[in-house]
Amino acid sequence: MEEKLMLLVEDNPDDEALTIRALKKNHIGNRLVVAHDGAEALDFLFCAGAYAGRDPCETPQVILLDLKLPKIDGLEVLRRVRADERTRTLPVVILTSSKEEQDIAQSYGNGANSYVRKPVDFDQFVEAVRQLGLYWLVLNETSPR
Amino acid sequence: MRLARRHPEFKTILPHSASGPPADDEAQRRAIFHGEWQPYIRSLQTRGIQYAQAGLSFLAWFEIAGAFRKYMLPHLLEAYGGSPGRLGAALSGMEGLFDLQLHVIGESYLETQGELIRQQRQRVQQSQSQLAGIINSAMDAIITMDEDQRILIFNPAAEKMFQRFADKVIGKPLAMLIPERLRTQHEEDVRSFGRTSITKRSMGRLGLVFGLRANGEEFPLEVSISQMETDGRKTFTAILRDSTERRQAEDRLRYLGSIVESAMDAIIGKTLDGTIVSWNPGAERIYGYQAREVIGKPISIISPPEGPDDMRAILEKIKGGERIQQYETVRLARDGSRIDVSLNVSPLRDDAGNIVGATAIFRDITERKQAERALRRAHDDLELQVQERTAALSESNMLLKMLLDYSPDHIFFKDLQSRFIRTSRSQAQALGLGDPAEIAGKSDFDFFAHAQRSYEIEQEIIRSGEPSIGLEEHVVWPDGGESWGLTTKVPLRDADDNIIGTFGIFKDITQRKQAEEALQKAELDLEATNRELEAFSYSVSHDLRAPLRSIDGFSQALLEDYADQLPPEGRHYLQRVRAAAQHMAELIDDLLNLARVTRASLQPGSVDLSAIARQIAGELSELHPERNVKFDIAPEVHCSGDARLLQIVMENLLNNAWKFTSRRAEAHIEFNVLNENGSRTFFVRDNGAGFDMKYADKLFGAFQRLHSASEFPGTGIGLATIQRIIHKHGGRIWAEGAVDRGATFYFSL
Numbered sequence: 055m056e057e058k059l060m061l062l063v064e065d066n067p068d069d070e071a072l073t074i075r076a077l078k079k080n081h082i083g084n085r086l087v088v089a090h091d092g093a094e095a096l097d098f099l100f101c102a103g104a105y106a107g108r109d110p111c112e113t114p115q116v117i118l119l120d121l122k123l124p125k126i127d128g129l130e131v132l133r134r135v136r137a138d139e140r141t142r143t144l145p146v147v148i149l150t151s152s153k154e155e156q157d158i159a160q161s162y163g164n165g166a167n168s169y170v171r172k173p174v175d176f177d178q179f180v181e182a183v184r185q186l187g188l189y190w191l192v193l194n195e196t197s198p199r
Numbered sequence: 200m201r202l203a204r205r206h207p208e209f210k211t212i213l214p215h216s217a218s219g220p221p222a223d224d225e226a227q228r229r230a231i232f233h234g235e236w237q238p239y240i241r242s243l244q245t246r247g248i249q250y251a252q253a254g255l256s257f258l259a260w261f262e263i264a265g266a267f268r269k270y271m272l273p274h275l276l277e278a279y280g281g282s283p284g285r286l287g288a289a290l291s292g293m294e295g296l297f298d299l300q301l302h303v304i305g306e307s308y309l310e311t312q313g314e315l316i317r318q319q320r321q322r323v324q325q326s327q328s329q330l331a332g333i334i335n336s337a338m339d340a341i342i343t344m345d346e347d348q349r350i351l352i353f354n355p356a357a358e359k360m361f362q363r364f365a366d367k368v369i370g371k372p373l374a375m376l377i378p379e380r381l382r383t384q385h386e387e388d389v390r391s392f393g394r395t396s397i398t399k400r401s402m403g404r405l406g407l408v409f410g411l412r413a414n415g416e417e418f419p420l421e422v423s424i425s426q427m428e429t430d431g432r433k434t435f436t437a438i439l440r441d442s443t444e445r446r447q448a449e450d451r452l453r454y455l456g457s458i459v460e461s462a463m464d465a466i467i468g469k470t471l472d473g474t475i476v477s478w479n480p481g482a483e484r485i486y487g488y489q490a491r492e493v494i495g496k497p498i499s500i501i502s503p504p505e506g507p508d509d510m511r512a513i514l515e516k517i518k519g520g521e522r523i524q525q526y527e528t529v530r531l532a533r534d535g536s537r538i539d540v541s542l543n544v545s546p547l548r549d550d551a552g553n554i555v556g557a558t559a560i561f562r563d564i565t566e567r568k569q570a571e572r573a574l575r576r577a578h579d580d581l582e583l584q585v586q587e588r589t590a591a592l593s594e595s596n597m598l599l600k601m602l603l604d605y606s607p608d609h610i611f612f613k614d615l616q617s618r619f620i621r622t623s624r625s626q627a628q629a630l631g632l633g634d635p636a637e638i639a640g641k642s643d644f645d646f647f648a649h650a651q652r653s654y655e656i657e658q659e660i661i662r663s664g665e666p667s668i669g670l671e672e673h674v675v676w677p678d679g680g681e682s683w684g685l686t687t688k689v690p691l692r693d694a695d696d697n698i699i700g701t702f703g704i705f706k707d708i709t710q711r712k713q714a715e716e717a718l719q720k721a722e723l724d725l726e727a728t729n730r731e732l733e734a735f736s737y738s739v740s741h742d743l744r745a746p747l748r749s750i751d752g753f754s755q756a757l758l759e760d761y762a763d764q765l766p767p768e769g770r771h772y773l774q775r776v777r778a779a780a781q782h783m784a785e786l787i788d789d790l791l792n793l794a795r796v797t798r799a800s801l802q803p804g805s806v807d808l809s810a811i812a813r814q815i816a817g818e819l820s821e822l823h824p825e826r827n828v829k830f831d832i833a834p835e836v837h838c839s840g841d842a843r844l845l846q847i848v849m850e851n852l853l854n855n856a857w858k859f860t861s862r863r864a865e866a867h868i869e870f871n872v873l874n875e876n877g878s879r880t881f882f883v884r885d886n887g888a889g890f891d892m893k894y895a896d897k898l899f900g901a902f903q904r905l906h907s908a909s910e911f912p913g914t915g916i917g918l919a920t921i922q923r924i925i926h927k928h929g930g931r932i933w934a935e936g937a938v939d940r941g942a943t944f945y946f947s948l
Contacts, residue, residue: 068745173748176748179748
């Protein structure tokens with residue numbers, strides 16, 4: 055079985071490191087691509103910019119998307135993903151510090167598949183990542199292409 | 200004198216023959232004695248001719264001669280009586296002379312007679328032509344008829360009157376000129392007239408005489424008829440005059456008379472000294488006296504004793520030829536009642552134009568006077584009403600004046616051309632006028648650069664009748680000052696509901712407007728502050744937590760990856776670092792909650808508090824199955840409020856109760872409601888740690904805690920948040936408790 059690709063959009067290196075640690079602790083060995091801002095994420099998804107030579111057929115199994123991002127923020131990334139035919143059906147999980155109602159509402163309003171708040175307690179974070187991985191990478195069947 | 204008796208026409212002659220001879224006859228007689236009788240015979244001859252002309256017969260002539268003989272015989276006897284021979288000779292001589300002279304006279308008489316006949320015939324012709332002239336030129340119709348009443352003469356006037364030509368009626372019966380209904384009667388009248396010896400009479404006496412014209416029209420006639428008998432045959436001559444006009448005049452007189460008779464008004468004639476001479480039925484009716492009772496009496500009988508004494512004055516004026524018209528006074532009736540009359544008096548003149556009396560016409564105006572009096576009473580009543588109304592009006596005028604003088608709002612009345620009629624003192628002052636009266640006739644154009652705006656509004660109100668209510672206006676006064684105002688303008692109507700202009704009130708709302716603007720600015724500021732706060736909260740939410748995650752995460756990483764290199768104390772410190780980080784995360788969340796509650800707007804609805812309580816209790820029991828907590832939740836407790844915020848309230852209260860009963864072996868938590876005086880108080884009661892009431896005021900302050908974190912964990916923000924929510928609902932929250940005796944939190948909404 056082909057190794058499934060995950061796209062993590064995260065500007066905070068600490069969070070990036072901790073997320074990777076949590077994935078590892080849960081033995082989620084999928085190939086992980088990290089984009090450090092919204093623009094980079096979109097370049098990756100649409101094979102543009104630095105990712106122009108990428109195989110466009112290789113789409114991530116799930117996108118873990120932070121909301122507060124440099125350049126293009128998470129909600130805008132989500133909007134563009136949903137607006138484009140190629141990425142319209144990609145599962146997008148919002149993974150963020152905020153539990154502001156407006157963030158949650160706008161995320162779902164723009165077509166997020168899930169909204170997970172990063173807990174401060176690392177044990178809880180690990181547990182959250184475990185469940186996410188289990189669900190989106192194992193249980194969930196993506197839309198046929 | 201037999202002769203005179205037999206021939207009355209001889210009277211003129213006889214004095215010369217029968218009475219004594221005149222003085223000169225004596226000389227004539229002596230001349231005859233002396234044979235000088237030729238002059239006498241000539242005189243006789245002349246007389247004889249005169250007699251013949253007078254129509255004396257020849258026989259009469261002999262009688263005259265006989266009379267002469269008798270006349271002369273005494274003289275002869277006196278002269279010759281002494282000698283019979285001489286007397287005899289004288290007598291025979293006289294006889295002979297007579298014979299001789301008679302012969303001469305006879306011849307002369309015959310001659311005379313022929314002459315006479317000629318003259319007679321000539322005269323007859325003359326008189327006939329005169330008669331014909333008279334008949335033909337007469338103004339009156341002349342009709343002559345025979346005994347059988349056949350028409351003989353029909354003159355031109357008759358032709359004109361009857362509209363028939365003479366040749367068509369002459370020889371025909373008279374009846375054709377008489378209306379058929381009267382013919383028999385008329386015939387008989389004429390016959391009976393013929394039987395009398397009366398020569399002439401007026402036919403009017405026999406009754407009305409009417410003629411019949413050829414066109415069938417009847418007309419009244421005055422007729423006089425005469426009869427004449429010629430050669431034993433009677434003729435009747437009628438002279439007729441058309442009396443239509445006269446009859447009309449008579450009719451008019453009769454008509455006037457009947458007016459006087461039938462007039463409702465009293466018509467009284469009186470002499471200049473006031474004696475009543477005529478008294479018509481109207482007077483009888485009005486005054487109650489019969490004409491026969493008062494004619495000849497003084498007019499003063501109808502003058503009331505108490506006056507007015509005006510009769511003398513009236514008569515004086517009449518004497519001066521004046522007329523009195525429409526003079527109203529009071530008169531006395533027979534039964535003593537007073538009668539209001541309107542009087543017209545005119546002088547009465549005789550044929551020569553002298554004023555001989557007065558005709559007074561009295562009209563009974565008692566009823567009219569009564570009506571007038573009633574009218575006057577009504578008028579007086581009306582006057583009273585008008586006075587009352589005027590008083591009311593002046594009162595309302597005064598009120599209006601007060602209003603206009605003291606109203607801080609500008610009040611104004613304008614005409615159809617939007618010119619001011621009246622204005623309040625406040626408006627006049629704002630327009631720079633000393634006296635509000637100066638406003639009359641001016642318009643907004645005299646004061647405002649923006650006058651056109653109000654002009655158009657007012658004209659539209661006048662056109663449509665629809666008021667303009669509460670229009671907000673910015674006004675620049677003549678002195679340069681500016682105001683905001685609310686203007687209401689309505690149509691001004693007269694009593695008949697016609698629009699005669701506009702009435703307006705301008706309320707200066709500058710201060711309110713300024714306050715509104717300040718408020719608006721404050722709101723904008725607040726909004727900005729809120730936005731900043733929101734942005735701040737957002738940052739806190741995202742950015743303050745991220746480092747905590749790093750602290751906690753990497754502490755855990757250290758513990759996991761390098762546990763063997765750390766002494767137990769070091770690992771303990773790392774645990775405390777993690778606990779602090781996690782506590783801080785809780786604090787941040789609670790603060791964010793508090794901030795959210797603060798700025799959240801209420802979304803009211805119906806809330807089932809019992810259901811919320813049951814749900815929370817269930818979750819707590821599930822989370823901590825090891826605990827033994829008895830929940831006592833009243834069913835069906837509903838309230839109205841913001842469901843999301845009330846959820847937070849219930850969560851906090853029940854979590855607290857759960858937390859502070861953690862040391863109770865048998866915990867008891869109750870939710871219920873108290874109904875007192877129509878207001879409801881909800882409460883959550885527990886049998887937990889409780890609190891000291893002297894710190895009760897600190898309970899609801901942020902970060903205020905009554906227990907140490909080691910005793911009971913917490914941030915001290917929960918109750919502060921609840922209080923905000925309750926206050927937002929306009930409610931109240933308070934607590935009762937005692938240390939180790941549990942606590943009860945009450946709230947009302």
